[in-house]
Amino acid sequence: MFTGIIETLGKITKLKEEQSNLHITVKSTISKDLKIDQSLAHNGVCLTVVGLKDDEHNVTAIWETLKKTNIGDLKVGDLVNLERCMQMNGRLDGHIVQGHVDQTAKCINLKETDGSWIFTFEYDADKGNVTVEKGSVCVNGISLTVVNSCDNTFSVAIIPYTFEYTNLQNVKIGDFVNIEFDIIGKYVAKMMGK
Template structure:
């Protein structure tokens, strides 16, 4: 489990295809603290560390992960948002994030405001957002501002833009979306009850 509070940015150092899998090698500020078999979220996607070599570590993404997330679009040198799993007893500063990306969204607008930047995202998926509800964009726990069918916006403060890969977003950028788990359970329960 994660909280959507990004710890650092990681850099793609190598990409190696292996049948339908892809091995990604990253570097980040705390590589020396990682362990093999550890779960680490990359752009909100929970992946397992399979190798560590000096300042670099490697993860493997299967075809399902590559199809459902933006990881298959990564290139050497790209920056990703990194978060290690939550320790029992830590504060839950964001919201409950599983690291199980639901779908890819597309940035439709970037609007500068006085003190914040508004990002508008569109998605083709059957889950919904609600105004003032939670959403995870590239692993970042955010509050939905405007919510419409398959479209929502969030406002980002300068600190978050600087310390995540939001500073690289422009119109057309593909992002990973994980919808709020509580909302998904409520939707499922309402569907069962008819």
């Protein structure tokens, strides 16, 4: 379980394909503090730490993860948002995030608005996912508030701090991001038959 509050950025240093799996090596300031078998969100994708060395850690993405997320599009040198799982003895600053990405969405508009940014994303609504105005959504692992909700698009407003300390600074029109829709919204949508 995560909160969507990004701790740090990690840099992809190595990618290795093995059958339908992708082994990923990430260098970060928190890698030295990790443990084998620990859950760690990478762009919002919960992956298990399988190897450690100095200031790098290794994770493996399987075929199911690769087909639902943008993890397979990563290149050496790319930055990923990292968050360790939440501790149950503190404040929940973001929202409840499982690290189970529902689908990807395409950035269709990006506008700087006098010191902040508005990102608009388009997703496949046929998969049954929904957003609501002022509801929560997780974009590349970042807990954000929806400011404009439509049937297959939504927008989020990004403050300077979030822009500077996450990989949203590198997202351009046409890029795909990982989306985890709000868990409560998913249950309500299912119960209402959407």
